[in-house]
Amino acid sequence: MMDTTQRTIKEPALREFAIAKAIDAISVFGRAGGYVITIHHGSYARTLVSSRGNFRLFTLDNAAKYLRAIGVERFEVDASGFTPGRIRSPRPDRAAALKATKATHQ
Numbered sequence: 050m051m052d053t054t055q056r057t058i059k060e061p062a063l064r065e066f067a068i069a070k071a072i073d074a075i076s077v078f079g080r081a082g083g084y085v086i087t088i089h090h091g092s093y094a095r096t097l098v099s100s101r102g103n104f105r106l107f108t109l110d111n112a113a114k115y116l117r118a119i120g121v122e123r124f125e126v127d128a129s130g131f132t133p134g135r136i137r138s139p140r141p142d143r144a145a146a147l148k149a150t151k152a153t154h155q
Contacts (some may be wrong), residue, residue, distance in 0.1 A: 056094035057102070058088065058115045066090060075124040077112045079131025080104070086124075089138050 058066070066072050066088060074089040083106030097105045107115060109126065116124055145146040 050137065056093055056095045057098040059098060059100065063097055064119050065097075067121055072121070075116065075121055077107075077109065077116075077124055077126045079126075079128040080106065081130075081132045083107055084109055084126075084131065086112055086130075109112065 063086075072088050073088060076087045076089070077084045078087060080095075085104045085106060088095050092129075099105050109128075113124075116122075
């Protein structure tokens with residue numbers, strides 16, 4: 050039985066694993082609002098996190114583009130935990146600033 054101890058990984062380390070071809074498998078798991086990328090290396094699963102340590106969420110399309118950009122062409126998708134929603138919280142301050150910059154038509 051394989052030990053599936055959960056760990057995290059940041060992007061620079063993930064890129065090094067990909068370059069070294071040290072990834073056994075990659076899974077993209079659905080969560081509330083998006084998908085997370087998990088690599089399988091030996092007996093460990095490591096989930097990609099941001100520089101602040103939060104799980105990095107992707108749309109399925111962006112997860113595929115991201116993985117392809119680092120040289121990964123095959124991965125497994127588990128959408129069972131996916132629920133539609135926003136990946137990022139709304140920014141009313143930015144919406145107001147954008148609205149203020151729009152020129153009015155006369």
